[in-house]
Amino acid sequence: MTKHLRRALVTGASSGIGWAITxxxxxxxWQVVGISRTGQVPEGALSVxxxxxxxxxxxxxxxxxxxxxxxxxYVGAAGSTYEQLAARADLEQVNNQLRLHYLANYEAISxxxxxxxxxxxxxxxxxxxxxxxxxxxxxxxxxxxxxxxxALVKSLALEVGRRAITVNAVAPGYIQTPMTQSLSPxxxxxxxxxxxxxxxxxxxxxxxxxxxxxxxxxxxxxxxILHVDGAMGVGN
Numbered sequence: 515m516t517k518h519l520r521r522a523l524v525t526g527a528s529s530g531i532g533w534a535i536t537x538x539x540x541x542x543x544w545q546v547v548g549i550s551r552t553g554q555v556p557e558g559a560l561s562v563x564x565x566x567x568x569x570x571x572x573x574x575x576x577x578x579x580x581x582x583x584x585x586x587x588y589v590g591a592a593g594s595t596y597e598q599l600a601a602r603a604d605l606e607q608v609n610n611q612l613r614l615h616y617l618a619n620y621e622a623i624s625x626x627x628x629x630x631x632x633x634x635x636x637x638x639x640x641x642x643x644x645x646x647x648x649x650x651x652x653x654x655x656x657x658x659x660x661x662x663x664x665a666l667v668k669s670l671a672l673e674v675g676r677r678a679i680t681v682n683a684v685a686p687g688y689i690q691t692p693m694t695q696s697l698s699p700x701x702x703x704x705x706x707x708x709x710x711x712x713x714x715x716x717x718x719x720x721x722x723x724x725x726x727x728x729x730x731x732x733x734x735x736x737x738x739i740l741h742v743d744g745a746m747g748v749g750n
Contacts, residue, residue, distance in 0.1 A: 519586050520539075520544040520586060520587070521545045521546075521587070522539050522587040522589065523547050523585045523587070523588050524536045524539070524548050524591055525566060525591055526549070526590075527546075527559065527591070528548070528551070528553070528555065529554075530692055530717055531691060531720050531721070532548070532550070532589075533555075533556060533717065534717030534718050534720065535591055535721045536548045537721070538718070538724070539728070540557075540558035544587075544728075545582055547582055547585075548560070548561055549563075549564050549566070549574050549578065549592070550564075551564070562581070564577075566618040566622075567614040572625065575622055575625045586630070586635065586636060587638070588626050588639070589641075589724060590638075590640040590641060590663075592614060592618065593614065593615060593693060594693060595611075596610070596653075596655050596656055597652045597653060597656075598652060599654075600655075603654070603655060607655065611656055612655070612659050615656070615659035615662075615663060616663055616666070627674060627679070630674070634677050635677075635679065636677070638682070639724050639727045640666070640684075641684055642684065642685040642686075642739060643656070643660045644743045645660060646660035646661040646663070646664050646739075647685070647739075648746075653701075660685075664685075667681050667682060671737030672737065675736050675737070680727070680735060681737060682732075682736065682739070684723055684727070684740050684741075685739050685741045686715065686720050687705070687709055688708075688714045688743070689719065689720060690714045690715070690716060709745065710748060712744075720742050723742050727740070
């Protein structure tokens, strides 16, 4: 929990991990705006419809700020995957991965950080992936976008840490979501074989750690990549 105003913006809130995070924050007493293409969000949250891969970031952020009266915490959970070998990749699809996972978050953060600086408090949590550090054949575009996100976390934490703003990432492993279901059965089996827990994770397994990183208890956790992967990333 946090003693500060609790107004959170969550992207990708209509399904999977983003839905679970939004639901958890509402339960914890946060005021939450969820951004998604469909506009569907858990009960108790407010909704903004936007396609963040199609330059809808600025307007969505403005709508969220107007609904909440300000944003104290940002969770970048919107995502998709593109499975293809680099030699066969469609560069438009590669660009979409970079746009959604990295550039959309960068733009959102650049718009939200000034308010957090003025308030001298803020929380930013971005959703990365074990693929950013361990690699996975066929996921070069996705992994590169997530790797850029992790680099952003570390540098931004140094820029804003003096203002009691923390910037962290959570790197899930194999989580049962609509996005991972879009992977080939072969890729999903490879994920499972590399998971020490011998089971896929659930979106709720990720929502709890995110809620912690948004709390006052995590005030001294900054610039970190927290792996929530059932030991999938061990040894990498």
